[in-house]
Every structure is written in structure tokens, then in C-alpha cells.
Amino acid sequence: MTPAKPETATIQTISPAPKAKRMSGAQMVMEALAEQGVDTIYGSPCGAVLPIYDALHQQKKVKHVLVRHEQGAGHAAEGYARSTGKVGVCLVTSGPGATNTVTALTDALLDSIPMVCISGQVPTFLIGTDAFQEADTTGITRACTKHNYLVKNIADLPNIIHEAFHVARSGRPGPVLIDLPKDIQFAEGDYIQKDNAPIHFYQPRTEPDMDLIETAVEMIANAKRPVFYTGGGIINAGENASKALTKLVRDTGIPITSTLMGLGAYPASDKQWLGMLGMHGTYEANWAMHDCDVMICIGARFDDRVTGKLSAFSPHSKKIHIDIDPSSINKNVHVDLGIVADAGKACEALHQVWKARGFKLDKPAMQNWWKQIEAWRSVKCLSYKNSNDVIKPQYALEKLRDAIAKDGRDTFISTEVGQHQMWAAQFLPFDKPNRWLTSGGLGTMGYGLPAAIGAQMAHPDALCIDVAGEASILMNIQEMTTAVQYKLPIKIFILNNQWMGMVRQWQELLHGERYSQSYSESLPDFVKLAEAYGGVGLRARTPAELDDVIDQMMKTDKVTIVDVCVDQKENCFPMIPSGKAHNEMILSADPSQYDKKLV
Amino acid sequence: MVRKKKFIEQSVYGTGPAEIQAQSHTLSILVDNEPGVLARVIGLFSGRGYNIESLTVAETDDVNNLSRVTVICSGTPMVIEQIKHQLDRLIPIHRVTDLTLEGAHVERELALVKVNSQGEKRIEALRTADVFRARVVDSTHESYVFEVTGSSAKVDAFIDLMRGLGMIDVSRTGVAAMSRGAKAI
The missing domain is CATH 3.40.50.970 (Thiamin diphosphate (ThDP)-binding fold, Pyr/PP domains)
Incomplete structure (x- = not known):
């Protein structure tokens, strides 16, 4: 019998936790931006963000674009975000810098653009004293951001930045603002890396409920005049969502229209594409929406510029609405089936069930539907009278x-x-x-x-x-x-x-x-x-x-x-006039016939 | 009238929806106890034009740093559904529960009522308070402060009676609510 090893023989082999890097708040900002995959930020320096600009000057990972007005910084970050699918970042100073970005933040909120705005703020001990270039930035931007933070403690800063990026890009994307007082930018603290930051409880649902997907597919399969109505949600769900949508639309053979924000999600050169819908949408798209019997809305939100007069909006259809934001469902238009999901995952699920169950649409009905659509197309609603003298x-x-x-x-x-x-x-x-x-x-x-x-x-x-x-x-x-x-x-x-x-x-x-x-x-x-x-x-x-x-x-x-x-x-033209329905559009060919009695 | 009709026809927003009977719902909301969270809740109601009838908020869980907000709001069923979804969208909000839909629940409100009167009225006030099981929490030769607890309707009734008995001040907490039975929200 071998004697038990003395306790002293066991050697601790667990390596100690890596020592957190000490740095200033301003350095943490740059470090966290780089870690979050940001390569370009847009902004303009002034008093309350000078420490961050100093840290920016001493690193190489993040490029800065100097704009001439903070609204421009916000929109540039939006353009960057929209064209890459990544989070756009802008950096502005306190007071006027922050108020100048309000329009861009609101824009990003309404169009669901992922964006993080870092605004400088007067030092914490001056907040509330009407200090030079002080504004209640979190108060002002509360209604025009998805979420905002006022950092009052250096220990919170790294987590807040990582959380801001998580909030901006998760679920329905949107703008997030971090208001960062100058003394916090100077203060030293322990940097926490992205992977070590605590996981926030905000984890929106992205996977569709498969029972509801089955129901949706059955509704589509029984349709005689179906139409897809898609929006910016497909774009936000990433390139694969567009691919999944395209496969789904092609394999079902259903016509598709899209909102202004959703253009490009489905190739416009395709024959199933009806053009944009809504106030200045095409004749065929709006009539198809009005006359359809099953509408499949994915990642769009029944905006008033799309629906026209609500009481006359697509009166005979069963409506399926897929959206990542539960508050979008049944907000403006009551739908028959609401599914909360990421647009791309929903398209994949619909396609998978459609294939697996071997559904086919009613062929004669679809032929009639397409014949009808061709008749609307033949109106050539986008035609205009060209001229040799003046550029149309x-x-x-x-x-x-x-x-x-x-x-x-x-x-x-x-x-x-x-x-x-x-x-x-x-x-x-x-x-x-x-x-x-x-x-x-x-x-x-x-x-x-x-x-x-x-x-x-x-x-x-x-x-x-x-x-x-x-x-x-x-x-x-x-x-x-x-x-x-x-x-x-x-x-x-x-x-x-x-x-x-x-x-x-x-x-x-x-x-x-x-x-x-x-x-x-x-x-x-x-x-x-x-x-x-x-x-x-x-x-x-x-x-x-x-x-x-x-x-x-x-x-x-x-x-x-x-x-x-x-x-x-x-x-x-075409144009759906004030409070009119989809089937009451004015066309360019007959603007004179427009009922001027209205005025 | 003619002007209004003209406006409706000219407005790109069309006509508003027909009036539907509004209903009252009691919502229980679990939120992170952090600065600004109440402003977010209130801002959402004012920004989107929803009605608040009562609002109560206090920290309820100091371990997890959570507060509980109880809101009574009114609107059409579609608006109530929107309110819940919109609240749920706020990042620091953990959970929104509609107690009205969940089933039976209890609602309680506390009010402090100051009465300044002499003679017969002073005695009557004390007697009424007794009927309502209100407690005297402060007393001087000219005044009482009563504490009354119960449903909002009971508090309303008590205040109505006290009005004629020299009431000079009221402070109400708003409604706190909880579902009946063994389940937590």
C-alpha cells in the first residue's frame, strides 16, 4: 500500500488570470473600438473629447475621418454601416457636437441602422451646473436612440462600450450613444476585453417558431394571388438573408415588391420583381398588394407611406408578418399570422419547409395572377414624355x-x-x-x-x-x-x-x-x-x-x-395621393385627370 | 366642420382610426435599478401618446439591483399590446407582465390625508377614518394626518368624504399590484 502523497506535493498548475491592462478611459475607447472590429470612425474634435483624440493620435488601428459638421459624422457612420453591414461609429464633442448629431441618430433609429455614437461630456463634477458646452445629452437623445449611457465611473467604461456594440447590432439594429465625461476619459482603470465582458440579458429572439413557419407555408401554398412584401429587415439580416429570400421567391414563383429601404434585397433585374411599392411605387406593385389574397411581409413595418389609406389597405388578403421586433407586428395593420424572427432565418425556414413538404402553388391560379400582373405592367407606369430641348x-x-x-x-x-x-x-x-x-x-x-x-x-x-x-x-x-x-x-x-x-x-x-x-x-x-x-x-x-x-x-x-x-x-408619378388607397394612384399619363376638386 | 373635412382629404396621413372603447390594464414591469430608467418608461408613454393613469416605482430586489414599476394605462386592445411591446424593447427592462390579462390580482394604494378642522367636524373625521380603517399617523390640536390603504376606489371614497371635513392635503402612492396565487411574475 503506497502512502498517500503529502499534500505539499500537489502543485498548482492553474495559471493566474491574466492581469488586466491599466489604461486611461480615452485609451479604453480606442482599444475597445479596435476590438469591436471598427476600422473607421467619423467625427470632429473639441474640448470635451480631446483626451480621446489624443489617444486616437497615438494608435494606428482605427482611422478617423474629420467631418465639417457633426450631422455629417452621423450620416457618414450610417453610410458606412449600411454599405458594410457593420456598426458605424461617430465621435463628437459635448453640447453642440451632441445636439448636431441628433438628426443623424433619429435617422438611424427610424431606418434601423447599427451605430455607436460617442459624445464627450463636461467632467462629472460639472454636470448639472450649466457648464460651458454642457447639454443633457442622454436626456436629449433618449427618444432618438435605441439606448444610451452616461458613464460615471471608469470601472464601468469597458463593459459599457462592449454592451453598446451588442445592443446596436442585436435584434432590430439601431443607434446607441455613450456620453463620456472628460474626467472619465482621463481616469485610469482596468480594461476588460470583449470576451471577458459580462453577457447582457438583452438577447432578442432570432429563431422562428417552426410551428408558425409551418402554418405560414400552408397559407402560402393555398394562395391564389400571393405577394411578397419585403423591407430593410432583409438588408439588416445580412447578405445571406437576401440569398435565402431570393431562393424562396424563385422556388415559389411568387411576385415580390419591396419598400424603399429594402431595395436590392431581391435582384431588380428578375422577372418576378414588381418594383417598389407605396406612395411613389409602381402600378403593378401597388395593385398586386391591393388585390392579393396572401401577403407575406418580411422585415417591413407597414409604414404609412407604404399602406396609404389604412382602411382600404389590401382588403381581401390574409397577412403574414415576419419581423425581429415584436412591436412592429400589429402596430399599424392587424395581421393574421405574426412571427418574431430574424428575416434571414425565417426565409431559410420557410424555404426549407416549402421544399420538405413538396408544396406547389395552384398552377392555373398562378397563371391568372401573373396574367393580371402583366396587364398592370403593360400600363408602363414609369413612362414619361421625353423632350429634345430640356432634360427630363x-x-x-x-x-x-x-x-x-x-x-x-x-x-x-x-x-x-x-x-x-x-x-x-x-x-x-x-x-x-x-x-x-x-x-x-x-x-x-x-x-x-x-x-x-x-x-x-x-x-x-x-x-x-x-x-x-x-x-x-x-x-x-x-x-x-x-x-x-x-x-x-x-x-x-x-x-x-x-x-x-x-x-x-x-x-x-x-x-x-x-x-x-x-x-x-x-x-x-x-x-x-x-x-x-x-x-x-x-x-x-x-x-x-x-x-x-x-x-x-x-x-x-x-x-x-x-x-x-x-x-x-x-x-x-405614379403617386398615391393623400389618404387614398393603393388602387387610387395617379399615373403620369393622366395627371390632368387627377381630381383637383380636392383642393 | 368643412375645414376639418378638407384637412382630412388633404392630409397624407389620411383619417385617424374610429374611436374604440379604451380599456384599463395594470402592467407590472421589472427593470434594472439604474439612473434614467424611469425617464425611459415615462418618455415612452409621453412620446408615443399613451395614457398613464397610475405609476408606482421602487427598488424591490437590492441583490440583483431590480426595481418594479406598476403602471395602469388605458387604450384600445391594439394600443395596450403596443405599449407592452414598446416597453419590452427598452434595454433595461427585464420583463413586462400584464396583470389584467394574467388573471386575478390584487391592487393596493396608500394615501396620506391631512384634515384641518375643529369641533364636530374633527370628531366626524375621526369616525369616518375608523369606518375606513384609516390610521392616525400624526395629530395636533387642529389637525390629523390619516393613512388609508386599499383599492383606488376605496381611497377615492375616503378622500371624497374628507373633503367636506376640512381636508387640506392629499398624497397618494399610486397603485402597487401583484397577481394572486403561488406564482411570481
Whole structure:
């Protein structure tokens, strides 16, 4: 019998926990950003963020883009996020820096863009004293962020940053703000790595309930006039979600339409694609929505610009709504089947069940449905009367579309807000997700140029075009300087009609042609403006000049403004007028028949 | 009237929904006890135009640092469903329970009522308090402070009676609620 080993012989082989790295709050910010996979941030320095800018200066992992207005930083981060699928980050100072980003944060909230905004704050001991450049940033941004934090203790900082990224990208993505007082930026503490940070209880459901998926598939299989209605949720769910959706739509043979935010999730070149729906959507898409018997909504939210008059919205259909956000289901429209899930996982599950159970749609019914859709298509709702003397905005976009196709580079289109945005959505085809950057929910004029900066920074070799209006572009024109500084060859394609076009259109149609304040009496010379900033300026006055100008634009290696002087009176059609239903659209062919009794 | 009709036709938002009978629901909400969480809850109600009838909040679990918020809100069934989902979306909120839907529950409210009166009225106030099982928690020669606990309806009734008996001050806690039976929320 061997004697038991004396206790002293057992040697502790467990290595001690790695010693946490000590660093300042500002260094923690940079360290955590790098660890979270952030390569580019957008911002502007001032007093309350100087320690962070100092830490930024002493590291190489994170690149900083200096914007000229904090709203631009926010939109650039959005453009970066939308075009890459990653979290966009902006860094702004306290007070005016933070308030200037409020529009961008709200924009990101409404369009579900993952974003983290770090704002400086006055030192903790000055909070509440109306100190210089103090604002109640967490109070102001509470309603326009998915979540926000005020860091009061250095020990909390690393966890808060990691948590902010988790919250921004999980579930329905959105903007998260971290308000960081200056004394916390200076304070020293232990850095906690991403993998050692505690797991937050916020873990939204992403897997669909398979019983509900079975029910949904049965509903689809029994449909005679089904339609897919998809939105930005597919884009947010990642590239694989678009692939899963495309497979599902192709294998079922069902027509598909999408919201403004969802363009590109399904290839626009496909024959099952009906075009965008809603207020300025296509005739076939809106009629299909109105007349369908089963509607499959995935990752869209029944926005009022999509539904039109709610009481007359798709009156005869059974509705299936798949969304990652439970509050979206039954918010505006009562649905027959709601499924809480990630859009991509839901598409995969639907496809898998559809295949496994060998479903086929009723062939004669589908033939009739497609015949009907073809009849709607033959209306050619996007047709317009071209001219030899004046450039029609639609014509300009068709030319742009052809030039993009010829060019062959990966192309990202951003827009401002207004008529040009709707025309771009109607006339430019998107075959891939993440290529279309637009302010859908908030409708922020001035979004397009900074968003294009974000996209171009993330995709240096791609073609980035901001389709703009002359009124919108002026709202963030200062970011031209940013584009010049970082040598970003963004093309700004201005459809210049000298009017706030969409305002003018509504005043014409709905307010008795009383054009109150919608005409821009004084505009800059955009060619000279571009040159003054150090970019290239081009102008097309007639259709004959257009081809050559677009040709030149494609070749420039600097930020380029193309001033396309378009028809001042052109209206954007089709249009569902005020409080009308999908089947009451006005078409371009017959605007004169529009019931002007309304005004 | 004509103007209103015109507005409705011109508005891109169309007409509002028809009026549906609003109902009252009692929600029990478990939240992280951290600064700003109450502002988030209240901000959500004001920002989205929901009605709060009563709101009570205090820390209930100091080990896990949790507070319990009890809200009585009113709206159509669709609005009530929205309120619950919107609350659930707030990051520091752990759980939202609709006690009205869950089944039987008890609701209690506490009120402090100060009465300033002499003579017959002072005696009547004391007598009424006795009927309502209200306790005297402070007393001077001219005044009483009563503490009354019960359903909101009982507290309302007590306050109504005290109004005629020299009531000069009321402080109510709002409703605290809990489901009946062995289950926790």
C-alpha cells in the first residue's frame, strides 16, 4: 500500500488570470473600438473629447475621418454601416457636437441602422451646473436612440462600450450613444476585453417558431394571388438573408415588391420583381398588394407611406408578418399570422419547409395572377414624355443607369430626400443588398453626401454616387471639404430644377398651385462651387450634353458635382395621393385627370 | 366642420382610426435599478401618446439591483399590446407582465390625508377614518394626518368624504399590484 502523497506535493498548475491592462478611459475607447472590429470612425474634435483624440493620435488601428459638421459624422457612420453591414461609429464633442448629431441618430433609429455614437461630456463634477458646452445629452437623445449611457465611473467604461456594440447590432439594429465625461476619459482603470465582458440579458429572439413557419407555408401554398412584401429587415439580416429570400421567391414563383429601404434585397433585374411599392411605387406593385389574397411581409413595418389609406389597405388578403421586433407586428395593420424572427432565418425556414413538404402553388391560379400582373405592367407606369430641348429627370437617371452598367464597378448609390430620391428608387436597378443608401423613415435632406463619404471610405475602389436635389445638397454641402481631404471620388449627381420639387409637386396637386417658399431664388453656381472646394464641376443643360457630361463624371478621380439642369415642372408619378388607397394612384399619363376638386 | 373635412382629404396621413372603447390594464414591469430608467418608461408613454393613469416605482430586489414599476394605462386592445411591446424593447427592462390579462390580482394604494378642522367636524373625521380603517399617523390640536390603504376606489371614497371635513392635503402612492396565487411574475 503506497502512502498517500503529502499534500505539499500537489502543485498548482492553474495559471493566474491574466492581469488586466491599466489604461486611461480615452485609451479604453480606442482599444475597445479596435476590438469591436471598427476600422473607421467619423467625427470632429473639441474640448470635451480631446483626451480621446489624443489617444486616437497615438494608435494606428482605427482611422478617423474629420467631418465639417457633426450631422455629417452621423450620416457618414450610417453610410458606412449600411454599405458594410457593420456598426458605424461617430465621435463628437459635448453640447453642440451632441445636439448636431441628433438628426443623424433619429435617422438611424427610424431606418434601423447599427451605430455607436460617442459624445464627450463636461467632467462629472460639472454636470448639472450649466457648464460651458454642457447639454443633457442622454436626456436629449433618449427618444432618438435605441439606448444610451452616461458613464460615471471608469470601472464601468469597458463593459459599457462592449454592451453598446451588442445592443446596436442585436435584434432590430439601431443607434446607441455613450456620453463620456472628460474626467472619465482621463481616469485610469482596468480594461476588460470583449470576451471577458459580462453577457447582457438583452438577447432578442432570432429563431422562428417552426410551428408558425409551418402554418405560414400552408397559407402560402393555398394562395391564389400571393405577394411578397419585403423591407430593410432583409438588408439588416445580412447578405445571406437576401440569398435565402431570393431562393424562396424563385422556388415559389411568387411576385415580390419591396419598400424603399429594402431595395436590392431581391435582384431588380428578375422577372418576378414588381418594383417598389407605396406612395411613389409602381402600378403593378401597388395593385398586386391591393388585390392579393396572401401577403407575406418580411422585415417591413407597414409604414404609412407604404399602406396609404389604412382602411382600404389590401382588403381581401390574409397577412403574414415576419419581423425581429415584436412591436412592429400589429402596430399599424392587424395581421393574421405574426412571427418574431430574424428575416434571414425565417426565409431559410420557410424555404426549407416549402421544399420538405413538396408544396406547389395552384398552377392555373398562378397563371391568372401573373396574367393580371402583366396587364398592370403593360400600363408602363414609369413612362414619361421625353423632350429634345430640356432634360427630363427620369431621362437623366436612365442615362446614369446605363453608364453605371457600362462602367462595371461595384456601385453604391446614396440619395438626399425628395423627388430625385423617388426617381432614383424607380429608375435605378439594384441587384445586390447594401448598395442603396437613403433616408427612408426620417426623410433627412442632407443625408446623401455624408452617407456617400461613409460608403466610399469603406469601399475605396467602388463607384459612389449621391443622387441629389439642389435644395437637399445644400443642407450638408460643407462635407465637400471632407471628400476632398480624403480624396474620395464621390459623384454628386444633382437633378437641379431650382425648386424643392416634392414640395412644389404637393403644392401643385394639393394646395391650389400656391407655391409658398418652394422656389430657390438664389442658388450657387454648382460648377464653381465644386471647383472652389477643390473638386470637379460639370454641367449639362440639354439632353445632347448629358452623355458627354456623365462620361466625364465617370472618369474623375476627385469629388465631382454634376449639375443637371432638369425640367422645372416635372412631377413624380405614379403617386398615391393623400389618404387614398393603393388602387387610387395617379399615373403620369393622366395627371390632368387627377381630381383637383380636392383642393 | 368643412375645414376639418378638407384637412382630412388633404392630409397624407389620411383619417385617424374610429374611436374604440379604451380599456384599463395594470402592467407590472421589472427593470434594472439604474439612473434614467424611469425617464425611459415615462418618455415612452409621453412620446408615443399613451395614457398613464397610475405609476408606482421602487427598488424591490437590492441583490440583483431590480426595481418594479406598476403602471395602469388605458387604450384600445391594439394600443395596450403596443405599449407592452414598446416597453419590452427598452434595454433595461427585464420583463413586462400584464396583470389584467394574467388573471386575478390584487391592487393596493396608500394615501396620506391631512384634515384641518375643529369641533364636530374633527370628531366626524375621526369616525369616518375608523369606518375606513384609516390610521392616525400624526395629530395636533387642529389637525390629523390619516393613512388609508386599499383599492383606488376605496381611497377615492375616503378622500371624497374628507373633503367636506376640512381636508387640506392629499398624497397618494399610486397603485402597487401583484397577481394572486403561488406564482411570481
